[in-house]
Amino acid sequence: MKTKLLILSSLVSFAFLLQAQEISNGVMRFNEQRNPIYREIINIPEVNGYQVLKCDFHTHTVFSDGQVWPTIRVQEAWEGGLDAMAVTDHAERQRHEDFIKIDRNASYELIEELSKKNNIILIRGAEISRQTPPGHFNAIFIEDASSLIKDNANEKDLEAIMKAFEQDAFIFWNHPGWKPNVKGSYEWIPFVEELYKKNALHGIEVINGFGFHMKALDWCIDKGLTVLGNTDAHNLIGRGYDLSEEYVHRTMTLVMVKERTPESVREALKAGRTVAWASKYLVGKEEHVKNLVNACVKLLPSHFSQENQNGTKTNFYEIQNNSDLYFELELTSGKGTKKITLYPMSSQLISAEAGQQSISYDVTTSYVRSDKHLNISFSL
Ligand SMILES: [Zn+2]
Ligand SMILES: [Zn+2]
Structure with a gap:
């Protein structure tokens, strides 16, 4: 579809060239060289009456250790056909603090309006990043990211996550297998069990960018946690994914919602109605993958x-x-x-x-x- 569009637009441009280059006020414009800007449509039919939203709940910006300004995340989400996204800058990791004022809510607030204009559901989030193990946890649907930081060096990892829990956040364990050689990192450790028992763990990022953390899928199924797939993009999406290729898409979570609203996204995440989609793979609980395939x-x-x-x-x-x-x-x-x-x-x-x-x-x-x-x- 993409290739056809490109051929079409270059044909149009060629015809245009034959007529005349656009010249006005003594300036010639080479519009034929511009990148065609449009929003991709990812066709997925309704699944048993639920709309399937395309979501990425894990991205970074310059307000932690990312390479891009928050507005870029909205542009990429719009072009990539996403319905919902969260910017989840690390609460503890400000790489650019010598140049950018630390404000843990800035990446959300800078794009709140722009997301509305672009018809993207923006969810406020943060990544609570502790040593591995236990590792990193995303908290989304939070109220205030600045209160999630360590108040002092002695604060326990659990307290940091419980602060997000107190904000009624949806909390998921990120990339559990990202350091498989670190002892006890890719295991269902007592720390995670404690969160789970406190009802402060709601999902696991089973697919992180280009990696499928296979053991984590079984944990989700056995313990009734929500399956997520996200990019964890720090750089441009188009730098990580070869978007010029047909059928290439960013990793995402397909969320089956009653309505295209933030409340419905939250309800569906809590209910676990998700399938992670990365490369050509669909990963999730049998019931949801089955319903999706049947649709x-x-x-x-x-x-x-x-x-x-x-x-x-x-x-x-x-x-x-x-x-x-x-x-x-x-x-x-x-x-x-x-x-x-x-x-x-x-x-x-x-x-x-x-x-x-x-x-x-x-x-x-x-x-x-x-x-x-x-x-x-x-x-x-
Ligand atoms: Zn990071
Ligand atoms: Zn992380």
Whole structure:
């Protein structure tokens, strides 16, 4: 879709060049060289009556150790088709303090208005970044980021997070496997258990940028925590992701909401109605991945039946992907097409032996546990 647009816009520009360059008041403009600016649409149908919002709950700016001014985050979110985002600067880590006044609420306040203009739901957040272990925790839907900092060197890690809890924040454990060689860092440690028992841990960032922290998916499922996928962008999104390529998208959390409002995002996060989406993978609780796949993938009634020489019949079907997600399927039971690749907004032809009730496939581009793909059945 992107490539087509580019070809179209360069054709238009070429025709324009043939006519005349834009010259006014003695200045010639080379508009054909400009980057076309538009908001990407990521098509995902409603899932059982829920809208699917595209969200990133973990980004940084120059107000901690990021490389960009907060307004850039809004531009990127708008262009990348996001519905909601949080800027979550580290509460403790101000890399540019010699040049920028420390204000832990600034990154939110500087873009509050701009986000509204751009139709982006902006959620106030911060990253509470302690030694690893226990590691880093994001608190979103907070009221005031400045009160989350360590008051003194003796403050315990737990107290820092409980301050966010007192603000009624949604709290999730970030990138638990980011330092796998540090002893006790990629484990369900007593610290995390204590937070969990206090009901002060609500989710885990199972996908952080380009890394899927597989053990954390099992923790989410076994303990009823929300699965999240975020960029943790410190630099430009376009520096980390090759956005010139078709089908490349930033890592995000797909959130199934009743309405496109901050309250609904919060309700859905609390209820755990999320699927993390990164590269070609969908990662989440079985129920939600299943509902999402079922909303996107449809098998149409057979349009042709072929008589075979051995007396059997083969039925032909179209299988449709009505979304911008991407699926790879592998046959697990029944007789039919063994492997199916469903590109965004497209269909494929498959066949199956007549007389079967159903066939089943593993969606190999999905994970519903660290060692398990979603399995789906189609009735024939
Ligand atoms: Zn950082
Ligand atoms: Zn972090």
